Amino acid sequence: MIAIVDYGVGNLFxxxxxxxxxxxxxxxxRDAARIEAAERVILPGVGAFGDAMDKLRATGLxxxxxxxxxxxxxxxxxxxxxxxFDRSEEYGEHDGLGLIPGxxxxxxxxxxxxxxxxxxMGWNSLDIRRDDPFFRHVRAGEYVYYVHxxxxxxxxxxxxxxxxxxxxxxxxxxxxxxxxxxxxxPEKSGDTGLRLLKAFAEQ
Amino acid sequence: MLAKRIIPCLDVRDGRVxxxxxxTGLRDISDPVELARYYNxxxxxxxxxxxxxxxxxxxxxxxxILRRTAAEVFIPLTVGGGINTxxxxxxxxxCGADKVSVNSGAIANPALIGEAAxxxxxxxxxxxxxxxxxxxxxxxxxxxxxxxxxxxxxEWAARGVGDGAGEIVLNSIDTDGVKxxxxxxxxxxxxxxxxxxxIASGGAGNMEHFAELFAHPGIDAGLAASIFxxxxxxxxxxxxxxxxxxxxxxx
Numbered sequence: 001m002i003a004i005v006d007y008g009v010g011n012l013f014x015x016x017x018x019x020x021x022x023x024x025x026x027x028x029x030r031d032a033a034r035i036e037a038a039e040r041v042i043l044p045g046v047g048a049f050g051d052a053m054d055k056l057r058a059t060g061l062x063x064x065x066x067x068x069x070x071x072x073x074x075x076x077x078x079x080x081x082x083x084x085f086d087r088s089e090e091y092g093e094h095d096g097l098g099l100i101p102g103x104x105x106x107x108x109x110x111x112x113x114x115x116x117x118x119x120x121m122g123w124n125s126l127d128i129r130r131d132d133p134f135f136r137h138v139r140a141g142e143y144v145y146y147v148h149x150x151x152x153x154x155x156x157x158x159x160x161x162x163x164x165x166x167x168x169x170x171x172x173x174x175x176x177x178x179x180x181x182x183x184x185x186p187e188k189s190g191d192t193g194l195r196l197l198k199a200f201a202e203q
Numbered sequence: 204m205l206a207k208r209i210i211p212c213l214d215v216r217d218g219r220v221x222x223x224x225x226x227t228g229l230r231d232i233s234d235p236v237e238l239a240r241y242y243n244x245x246x247x248x249x250x251x252x253x254x255x256x257x258x259x260x261x262x263x264x265x266x267x268i269l270r271r272t273a274a275e276v277f278i279p280l281t282v283g284g285g286i287n288t289x290x291x292x293x294x295x296x297x298c299g300a301d302k303v304s305v306n307s308g309a310i311a312n313p314a315l316i317g318e319a320a321x322x323x324x325x326x327x328x329x330x331x332x333x334x335x336x337x338x339x340x341x342x343x344x345x346x347x348x349x350x351x352x353x354x355x356x357x358e359w360a361a362r363g364v365g366d367g368a369g370e371i372v373l374n375s376i377d378t379d380g381v382k383x384x385x386x387x388x389x390x391x392x393x394x395x396x397x398x399x400x401x402i403a404s405g406g407a408g409n410m411e412h413f414a415e416l417f418a419h420p421g422i423d424a425g426l427a428a429s430i431f432x433x434x435x436x437x438x439x440x441x442x443x444x445x446x447x448x449x450x451x452x453x454x
Binding site for chain 2: 013
């Protein structure tokens with residue numbers, strides 16, 4: 001069973017449906033015992049970093065998530081991926097979970113072409129930087145769906161794939177040990193996204 | 204590289220797609236779920252479901268369709284039609300919509316955009332506008348294009364983006380249904396005014412019209428209904444054609 005952590009952030013319906021489509025069972029939960037019993041854990045999220053960390057803290061699950069991340073495959077998606085890092089600069093400085101070294105910064109500040117739109121919204125191609133079992137069912141250059149205004153940086157050692165936007169290589173997939181993160185939404189990335197989730201479910 | 208998007212729009216009334224469809228391979232050509240699956244397989248980058256139902260019963264059918272579509276089509280879904288309150292946002296987001304488009308509802312209650320953006324994020328709120336030239340100005344029309352609101356379209360768009368709209372659908376009443384191409388002059392004026400993604404709607408009649416559209420760098424996506432439903436333009440073929448013209452496309 002794959003536990004999808006429910007801390008009141010994001011729409012979990014599509015995520016549960018996409019795992020069902022690849023034949024993997026999920027449970028949407030905020031129960032520590034269920035997360036401990038799960039084979040894998042998904043940390044979803046949309047919205048603002050500080051607000052999401054506050055809500056996660058309020059569930060009391062942070063120590064559980066940190067412990068489980070060391071023991072089983074763990075995937076953060078979109079804002080859930082950003083929360084894996086040390087800290088974020090979105091509307092002030094906020095501490096993250098610290099599972100992956102690096103920080104989350106304003107994408108606009110790093111774009112040299114100010115005509116480029118932020119949020120970075122739509123389908124962008126994946127440049128695979130390091131081979132990994134996560135990519136066993138996809139090819140380099142496949143497109144995935146992004147919607148975000150902040151991105152992870154100073155995390156090159158743990159970056160598996162990026163997507164080019166203007167002059168910036170946006171961090172697309174990260175991995176450190178058991179802990180994976182995707183800035184894009186695999187559950188909204190069509191067949192490519194399903195194949196990535198399948199690879200995660202097989203880890 | 205970020206790809207330009209091709210978006211078919213499905214108008215749904217009482218649980219059925221209303222605009223003329225002309226598919227031979229499908230079991231039920233006016234079943235929205237079947238059509239959504241077909242478009243997903245054809246390479247559509249996103250789907251727009253527009254609810255033109257008036258009755259409560261029809262509205263329930265619509266949310267059922269949404270839920271069934273979201274359970275098997277894993278690309279972004281935008282929902283519009285009858286969105287007047289934050290509760291309406293809630294209703295469709297719970298059924299699997301990713302983005303919600305507001306039109307007349309935001310004209311009647313301009314605070315709606317800000318309230319929804321605060322609750323669900325800018326990326327979730329799409330401002331859709333029906334615009335027509337009146338005395339040489341771009342004017343916003345309400346009620347499906349029947350009522351002149353007197354609002355200046357560029358002002359209205361800038362205000363909507365300021366309040367938190369994360370994307371704009373610009374439907375030109377002047378070019379809609381004529382199939383002579385998108386309203387590039389109107390679209391350029393909007394692109395010069397706002398910095399969020401712009402989805403062009405109204406006027407697509409053939410593949411060349413999309414190539415002309417994407418020669419304008421400020422435009423992110425092209426939306427159409429009848430030319431896709433009637434198979435005058437096949438999405439797979441359109442995307443290959445555009446890629447051949449040097450337009451970044453997800454294929």
